[in-house]
Amino acid sequence: MSSNLSDPAFWSRLQFGFTITYHYLFPQLTMGLAWFLVYWKWRALRTGDERYNKAVRFWAKIFGLNFSVGVVTGIPLEFQFGTNWAGFSKYASGVVGQTLAMEGMFAFFLESAFVGALIWGEKRLGPRLHFLAAIAVAVGSWLSGYFILVTNAFMQHPVGYKIEAGGSLGIASLNSYLLNPWALIEFAHNQMAALVTGSFVVAAVGAFYSLRGLHRTQAQLYLRAGTRIALLASLLVAFPTGDQQAKMVGKHQPVTLAAMEGKFQGGSKAGVALVGQPNVDARRLDNPIEVPGALSFLAYGHFGSYVHGLEDFPQNTWPDNVELLYYSFHLMITLGTLFIVLMAFANFQNWRGRLESCSCLLWVLMLAFPFPYIGNTLGWMTAELGRQPWLIYDIFHTHDGYSKVVSGGNVVFTIIGFVGLYFVLGLLFLYLVGREISHGPEQAITMEKEESELVFAGR
């Protein structure tokens, strides 16, 4: 990232980075939660057990709040392609325009048409149609993720394109663009990570109710389903999806892999640094503790494989913020490992029948829910910082992509606006979700009580 703070490209990057990071806090939960709703609705249909319906009603409300904030914070992203990234739009929309338009037509319309039915339509639609609405919302949200990831995968690893007569990009093969191998792996990795967020949140609410001694049957349901899916998803995030993603980076963006690992000098039997601080000026990792040979093995399958170091590449092709990229990647890996350990232990306790009685574990589960959000964000920072200095890897420079007619001052102004607006939005969201959680899944009863209190108070 350029250190020149009056550079409009810097501000446009910061604005997009901020707005998309904030936005993605919401869809990652809806994409994870959507399949819990489908599963519980299905169980309710099969067994007729009312506790599954209660769970769906409760989580559908939280889903709805997330969905709304996701919609309103998503629209500014699409518009920034025109406002802040006019150069990129002119150059690449022949390719990326296809998937961005497809996302609207195939995913958003589906999801937004049925989300109302999912949240408010239980009585009106009957159980079967309500179940279908849950499926439609889940499919819509995952499709939306797919189209966005195809777009991103093209920027990471461009395939299926051609240069048109005017010098801009066009599609050479729609199939190879839509089935970009990078997109398939990125999608698998990202969706599993969304499932980690969803299942951690479900487990955290279960742990909260358990510790409070409230809503016993619901708490048990959330804890068990949450920890089970969390273990499965945490394992899948690491292996095979995360492993394959890193191999993909090693194959197509070797300079990025070197920066992610803080590896300045290349070599065989390259190690993975467990600890260490990259020192770009001295071109070394300070205070390193390494597992020798591990990087060679993980990236290329043999302990003796040669792994490139940053010095093997001209410095103007290095990711422009090696330090931040290194920490993003390493903290993501650390968190991912801790998720597996925590959830393996929780499942072990569940197997022993002690999940709800172990209050120490419940405390950890309750407080752990922010970390998947951090992990997801770090993963995206790794992907996007690692792509620099390119907007489209190896063919289009970030500095060619921003809108030349928009002054840095205008962008700073809109960033300030977004920060203020999104701060208020975040407070509101946390307050309202907190309220829903404190009302709890037995809300029908709570609401009646509240109303009678209001009558009593003379309203």
Next chain:
Amino acid sequence: MVGTWYVIVSFMLIAYITLDGRNFGAGTLHYIVARTPEERQQVIAALGPLWSWHEVWLVGFGGTLLLAFPRLMASAFAGYYLALFLILWSLVLRGVSIEVRSHIDDRLWQSFWDFVFIASNLLLAMLFGVAAGNLIRGVPLDGNESFSFAFFTDFRVRGNVGLLDWYTVSIAVFTVVMLAAHGATYLMLKTEGAVHDRSAAWAKFLWAAVLPLFLAISAESWVVRPDLFAHAFHHPICWLGLLLLLASIVMLMSGLSRNKEGRAFIASNLLLGSILGTGAATIFPVMLYSTLHSENSLTAYSVAASRGTLLIASTWWPIGLALTIIYAVFISRGYAGRVSAKGDTQGSY
């Protein structure tokens, strides 16, 4: 191919304006047609469950515009930078106001969000009106397909113009009145009781005001862009649009006078659609007119994506539209019926 995609992009925008326009209009009239907290709840419930479905049409439009006319999007969005962000922020506030208002049953809380709801919807109606005025009047495009301008310069309509001048402001006023009429027609159809009666009265009054205002802005447009009228005169499609406009006026009058509210609302949509559609047909092929030199203007042909891109998109777009129509039918059945002030039949809004 370019013409077809001009129609598709125009269709997406018109669909968005007619769908979300009812929210802008109902928001503008919120304090007027709904006086008690229960009545205000009723208005929100009449819009509530569908606002995100309406808003995603804007995303659909944006994606389609980027796909089919990337260089227009690049030029116009960067040029309208601050105005567009005002629209985006208003959209955020509008969605939030509907969504969070009913979560807490407290008068202060709801009064505050009612105010945000009104302010953001009114601002959106005005800003979209200003945008429409700018499309007709033109912007100071230079020879490199780009422009950037201030909110206002000298309020004149030629040369080095700003976002606001006497023409674009009057189009904004017209838009606010017309969308308010549209919103009143929708509330009349969707509510019962006092809100219904007030909405019905306001619908008649506002639609009666739209007609002279429409003649006034047509005369203004003739002053600002006389070439458009000469252009429209020679293109039968514009005459067809005018015919549809007249037909929908007749239908609207019959719907309003005989209290056929469904008919009136359909006519209200058709009227909006035919005004916008005729406008789109009249300016074609110019998509962004230059107030500096007419040869700097961006035409659909000069800013369109390549033929190959449009051909590929033509294979999947109709499938997307067909699916969307199925969802729309599902929605219109699912949310049919009126909302009363007491029992909330549409859900928790």
